[in-house]
Amino acid sequence: MKHSYTYILxxxxxxxxxxxxTAxxxxxxxxxxxxxxxxxxxxxxxxxxxxxEEFTDINQAISREKQLKNWHKEWKINLIKKLNPTLKTLDY
Known part of the structure; x- marks a missing residue:
């Protein structure tokens, strides 16, 4: 199964x-x-x-990317901090 990702840098x-x-x-x-x-x-x-975030369907990843791009910066930071509270650089 091919995976797709929405990511924040x-x-x-x-x-x-x-x-x-990206795929x-x-x-x-x-x-x-x-x-x-x-x-x-x-x-x-x-x-x-x-x-x-990882998805099994590229269309879901694209939809999520579009959704996040429309969010306020504060909302994005709050989302990130739920999984990465210190905003450290993740290894992948």
């Missing part, structure tokens, strides 16, 4: 957030770190994974 100061979706999270994280994935993440040095 941030910068080292935890002030800027990026929400994305291969580890590959996508490497692309972000190398500056090849997104102009936004490259410009603002947003490469630290602090939150992700």
């Amino acid at each position: 941030t910068n080292k100061y935890r002030t800027t957030f990026y929400i994305g979706v 291969n999270l580890s590959k996508r994280l490497i692309e972000h770190k190398e500056g090849k994935a997104s102009k936004f993440t490259k410009k603002y040095n947003v490469t630290d994974l602090i939150y992700f």
